[in-house]
Every structure is written in structure tokens, then in C-alpha cells.
Amino acid sequence: MALLEVKNLSISFGGLRAVDDFNVEIEKGCLYGLIGPNGAGKTTVFNLLTGVYKPNEGFVTLDGENITGKKTIDINKAGIARTFQNIRLFKDLSVIDNVKVGLHNHNGYSTLTGIFRLPKYYKVEKQMTEEAMELLKVFDLDSEAETLAANLPYGKQRKLEIARALATKPKLLLLDEPAAGMNPNETQELMNTIRFVREHFDMTILLIEHDMKLVSGICEKLTVLNFGRILCQGETSEVLNNPEVIKAYLGE
Numbered sequence: 001m002a003l004l005e006v007k008n009l010s011i012s013f014g015g016l017r018a019v020d021d022f023n024v025e026i027e028k029g030c031l032y033g034l035i036g037p038n039g040a041g042k043t044t045v046f047n048l049l050t051g052v053y054k055p056n057e058g059f060v061t062l063d064g065e066n067i068t069g070k071k072t073i074d075i076n077k078a079g080i081a082r083t084f085q086n087i088r089l090f091k092d093l094s095v096i097d098n099v100k101v102g103l104h105n106h107n108g109y110s111t112l113t114g115i116f117r118l119p120k121y122y123k124v125e126k127q128m129t130e131e132a133m134e135l136l137k138v139f140d141l142d143s144e145a146e147t148l149a150a151n152l153p154y155g156k157q158r159k160l161e162i163a164r165a166l167a168t169k170p171k172l173l174l175l176d177e178p179a180a181g182m183n184p185n186e187t188q189e190l191m192n193t194i195r196f197v198r199e200h201f202d203m204t205i206l207l208i209e210h211d212m213k214l215v216s217g218i219c220e221k222l223t224v225l226n227f228g229r230i231l232c233q234g235e236t237s238e239v240l241n242n243p244e245v246i247k248a249y250l251g252e
Contacts, residue, residue, distance in 0.1 A: 034223050
């Protein structure tokens with residue numbers, strides 16, 4: 001059984017069919033790419049998968065659980081985490097506190113416990129600090145744990161965003177244009193990071209990306225969207241050599 005199964009997913013905005021009959025199956029451990037020209041509906045698919053939008057039709061199943069139409073927080077707890085094209089860190093918090101925000105999903109305490117600093121508060125905070133430092137070590141960010149997130153270089157901010165997403169202990173990680181704004185050296189480092197995340201965390205990854213070097217370098221399978229509909233699906237090498245895909249990107 002596939003980890004993620006999406007059937008007949010569709011949504012309209014004011015009569016415009018933004019995503020029409022989207023289907024995909026992603027096996028556990030796969031590194032899967034979702035590509036297509038600007039405005040093809042890729043980020044809308046991500047928003048449907050994460051509960052930002054509710055579909056008009058279709059369903060989404062994660063590891064056998066139907067998560068269609070659930071709230072974003074419930075979908076995150078079920079096992080989907082995401083990053084964004086425009087990095088969304090808590091810029092005025094430290095690096096370690098950004099990661100601890102993600103850890104609160106599974107290591108919380110009540111409001112009263114926090115207000116009165118009951119023993120459980122100190123126990124949970126200590127545990128989260130230790131877990132956060134372990135995650136930061138994985139991404140070579142542990143030496144900058146107390147640095148404000150806003151003061152990190154762009155490439156490290158992207159790593160921190162991935163680390164925070166992983167702190168929620170997802171089964172599926174969605175990366176929305178992770179290489180956006182990166183130079184070639186940063187992109188190469190990002191490719192290595194994504195491969196490492198997949199192997200080290202036994203993670204299933206679905207990413208949106210326009211950088212075809214990154215896509216061809218790390219993705220095993222692809223789905224191509226065009227005007228909200230699936231244009232092509234399959235092995236990466238076959239998809240990228242498909243004349244219809246080339247036409248969609250480059251025109252006639």
C-alpha cells in the first residue's frame with residue numbers, strides 16, 4: 001500500500017478549475033517530484049494535501065488514514081509536514097526555539113503547567129531542548145543554536161526550516177521550491193541535504209521544483225501538472241524526455 005494515495009482531487013475558485021482530477025500514489029521512502037510551468041496548480045495541490053484548502057472532489061489517504069478536508073494541525077499530527085517557497089521562520093526567535101516550536105506537537109504541556117512552572121514543564125522543556133539540539137547537529141546548526149533565525153545566511157535558513165518541519169515527526173515531507181533563490185553551490189548543498197534527510201530519517205519526500213538539475217539529480221518519479229491537470233507521470237528520465245512535457249515548458 002502506498003504511503004500517500006490521492007484520488008480524483010479537484011478544486012475550483014470562482015468557476016476556475018485550479019486542480020482537476022489529480023491522482024498520485026507515493027510509496028514509502030520515495031523521493032517524488034511535482035513539476036510544471038508557473039500557474040500549473042502545484043502549490044494548490046500542496047495546500048489541498050495540508051488542509052489549507054478543502055477539495056471540492058476527491059480524497060487523500062496517508063498511511064491508510066483518510067485525511068481529506070481535515071484541519072491543517074490535524075493533518076500535521078497525522079504525519080504531513082511542509083516547507084514554503086518563501087521561507088517562513090520565526091525570525092525573531094533563536095534557531096533552537098524555531099525547532100522547539102515543531103517539537104511542541106508531540107511534547108506539549110498544559111497552559112497551567114507552563115504558567116505555574118510545574119515539574120512537568122521543566123521535564124518537557126529539557127527533553128525538547130535535547131531533541132532540538134540533536135536535530136540541529138544533523139544539519140550542522142548546533143553551533144548557532146542561540147543565533148536569531150533572521151541572522152542566518154539564506155541556505156542555513158532553508159536547512160532550519162526543514163529541521164523544524166522534521167521536528168513534528170512527519171511520515172511525509174513536502175518541500176515547496178526549496179532551491180528558490182539559491183546559487184548553484186547552495187543548490188548542490190541542498191541536494192545533498194535532501195538525500196541525507198531521506199536516508200537518515202527514512203523519510204518520504206514530495207517536492208515542487210523548477211530547477212531541473214535538482215529534479216533530475218534526486219527525484220525518482222515525477223508528476224507534471226499543466227493548467228491544473230496531469231500531463232505526464234512516471235520515472236524521472238522518461239518524463240523529462242517526453243515531448244509533451246518539453247512543449248509545456250518551452251512552448252511550440
